[in-house]
Amino acid sequence: MTDAAVPGSHAGLFITLEGGDGAGKTTQAVLLEKWLTDAGRRVVRTREPGGTEVGRLIRDIVLHHRGEVAARAEALLYAADRAHHVEAVVRPALERGDVVIQDRYLDSSVAYQGAGRVLGTDEVRRLSMWATGDLLPDLTVLLDLDPSVARGRLDADDKPFDRLEAERESFHARVREEFLALAAAEPGRFLVLDATRRPEELSAAVQQRVSALLG
Numbered sequence: 001m002t003d004a005a006v007p008g009s010h011a012g013l014f015i016t017l018e019g020g021d022g023a024g025k026t027t028q029a030v031l032l033e034k035w036l037t038d039a040g041r042r043v044v045r046t047r048e049p050g051g052t053e054v055g056r057l058i059r060d061i062v063l064h065h066r067g068e069v070a071a072r073a074e075a076l077l078y079a080a081d082r083a084h085h086v087e088a089v090v091r092p093a094l095e096r097g098d099v100v101i102q103d104r105y106l107d108s109s110v111a112y113q114g115a116g117r118v119l120g121t122d123e124v125r126r127l128s129m130w131a132t133g134d135l136l137p138d139l140t141v142l143l144d145l146d147p148s149v150a151r152g153r154l155d156a157d158d159k160p161f162d163r164l165e166a167e168r169e170s171f172h173a174r175v176r177e178e179f180l181a182l183a184a185a186e187p188g189r190f191l192v193l194d195a196t197r198r199p200e201e202l203s204a205a206v207q208q209r210v211s212a213l214l215g
């Protein structure tokens with residue numbers, strides 16, 4: 001695998017947050033958005049699945065459908081959400097010069113569908129590359145967390161588990177291993193952080209890396 005897109009190949013900056021369920025991605029996205037907007041940057045904060053109206057319909061199927069969804073259908077649904085989201089929201093924002101902060105992107109598909117569902121990581125990555133016209137993030141923050149710790153956080157939340165969260169521990173272990181393998185293969189794109197650290201400490205580490213990218 002080659003290293004990621006050169007920052008600046010589009011006018012804006014594309015930052016994604018990845019990690020298992022319960023790793024604290026949304027908290028970090030909110031903190032980063034605040035820091036950037038306070039500094040006068042225009043920010044679009046978004047997520048997958050469900051960053052568009054079409055995406056919200058797809059999100060409902062992949063996360064809340066009560067019966068079976070074939071693994072390949074699940075991979076295609078995430079890819080369809082991504083294709084539409086990139087064309088409708090992400091590329092226009094990057095072309096305007098905005099910073100896009102996004103909760104989950106193609107690495108989630110590679111980890112969850114490629115490794116978790118064992119569909120094959122290379123194939124799932126190719127599917128997302130086709131769906132997005134080869135758009136890779138400038139920076140991907142991986143919040144790494146032991147799945148059993150994550151499970152404790154989700155239990156404490158007291159919300160019903162969605163289809164993916166309800167998967168067994170071995171599934172989540174494969175997802176975590178794949179995220180770490182992806183980060184090791186593209187060290188220039190990834191920033192790996194220990195998600196058990198305090199949110200403010202994590203945020204400071206993210207800010208340092210983003211500052212370097214913004215020059």
Ligand code: TYD
Pocket residue numbers: 021022047048049063078103104105106108109110112113162164165
């Ligand atoms: P997320 O929005 O992070 O969940 P929540 O709103 O509960 O925090 O992600 C929803 C789920 O979808 C999560 O379990 C990971 C999964 N997912 C995939 O399996 N493949 C993908 O490509 C994406 C983007 C998410």
